[in-house]
Amino acid sequence: VSDREAPWDHETGPVDPIDVEGSARLIRPQVRPTTLLASEALDAALGSEVRIASETFQHTGSFKYRAALSVALASNASHLLAASSGNFGAALALAAKRTGKRCTIVMPAQSARVKIDAVRSHGATVDLVDTSKTSRLDRVEQLRSELADAQVISAYDDFLVIAGNATLGVEVLEAGVPDCVVVPVGGGGLSSGIVKARDHLRAVTEVIGAEPALANDAARSLRAGVICRDEHESATLCDGARTLALGQRNFSILRRGLGGIVEVPEDAVIRALQLLYLHCNLKVEPTGALAVAAVLAEPARFAQKRVTCIVSGGNVDPALYARLLTQ
């Protein structure tokens, strides 16, 4: 977690540490615009008027590149360090390469080969840790003390990460303001970015989170009014939403700005992944299917509404995808 705090302007009071407009100006020329899709057959299956905003064709295959680039462009460090077994690792590796920095990603030793290779293919160092002996965060701390020039980057609890993700919200809302935007929730980096974009643009739309019921720490946190943690990493198919708890910066944005969280059962995730395959020709990872799955899980909440579902990423092992498609 970075230590940046909100600056204070002596004339006008606190300055919002998340500069949505500046971030959009900086980041958008270097990312792929999100891919907007619609399908009458999907609408019929969901009972709503759904637009898909897909980040599966973003650099490194997920929205995480927006956040990673936002951090890398702002950082003065020559070396970026993060723990990630998934999309943030590959995204930070590519962002570091594009900005001329070194990058080290701490990954569990049992990570999928294809994910390790993706990080390495962007020139980053992969540090494999036996998580039965050392936690990923302990290993990051160890490396931070060894690597004097390294800055530790959080995948979600960081103002620059949230600002980077807000660029997706700006794109989505510029294309037309729906009744609500549904967005996957893990650590809260993406959802808080969408809320910030919505508030910046003064768009009248609800932002609804979609979280696996098996890893519902964010839903519990919003109900309790304090951050609740999962005891251990959940076994949900949605590996991008296994985060144990929301970040503090994310929680403070989401508790005020989120319209609610749908707790999504696993079978809805699988059905949503299949519907996106069938009706949109879209290959998505389970976490990427969460928003559509939320509409499937609570149809009454979205009935007849104009709903934009954010598909966060598309990186999924072929054997798992094949199994989910045909089950």
Add this chain to the structure above:
Amino acid sequence: VSDREAPWDHETGPVDPIDVEGSARLIRPQVRPTTLLASEALDAALGSEVRIASETFQHTGSFKYRAALSVALASNASHLLAASSGNFGAALALAAKRTGKRCTIVMPAQSARVKIDAVRSHGATVDLVDTSKTSRLDRVEQLRSELADAQVISAYDDFLVIAGNATLGVEVLEAGVPDCVVVPVGGGGLSSGIVKARDHLRAVTEVIGAEPALANDAARSLRAGVICRDEHESATLCDGARTLALGQRNFSILRRGLGGIVEVPEDAVIRALQLLYLHCNLKVEPTGALAVAAVLAEPARFAQKRVTCIVSGGNVDPALYARLLTQ
């Protein structure tokens, strides 16, 4: 096959029956722009600098909607009739619906349920024919005589079809002229459209066909200088390229305009489908993988070149796709 012949202007001689510019003006506002993608990992796997132009997100999931809409907009008939077991049927059904016409699609009785349902979902009548007793074309002739107002539409051997497909060529070349464009070849409707667009724009680029080696009638035809026919429908995975022979209009354009045809083995098609999944997050049907498979099959021909591969469509049965992904 429609009966339209090239008109003649008494001042200037023959008028090109394929109006690339007029077609683009008419069609492009009503179709989805093609999706352009690139991936460094794909380039590394192919040894070329590859850009993908994907029609998997086109209405009805393939480029065929461009052709179908071109025909439907120009036709005075109130009823469109075609034989198709695949993408052209769904495309013509939707184009007819959008232009307020009736539509009947003749399909083999053993067609995949999902394909029959796709045609019906656009409001067309599906006429199932037992192909062991009656050929599809015989059934079309029978229906033509019964339905006085029906116009029979060819999926490829038609100037309006070629003009509709040329709109894809215009989009691809407007985005930058590569050293060559590789395009799947079945009946020759798409490839002749790309050649016409190239010639109209006076773009200096080679157009190369990609045809399954198991259904190489087009390659044989170009070698022989006359249209050669396959004896029976091939068992290639590429169901969009099982056509028995090129259309006459297509052949006359391709023999002058095509730079060559790569005869693609089936295993290259499977590998290309897997590479597009892995490196581009793109779900493609086997026929849609043909162009990338051609680069895999003859790497020396494309080495170090800037190559645009056209992905023609994405509609594939989930069980087949799952099998191809994991084999």
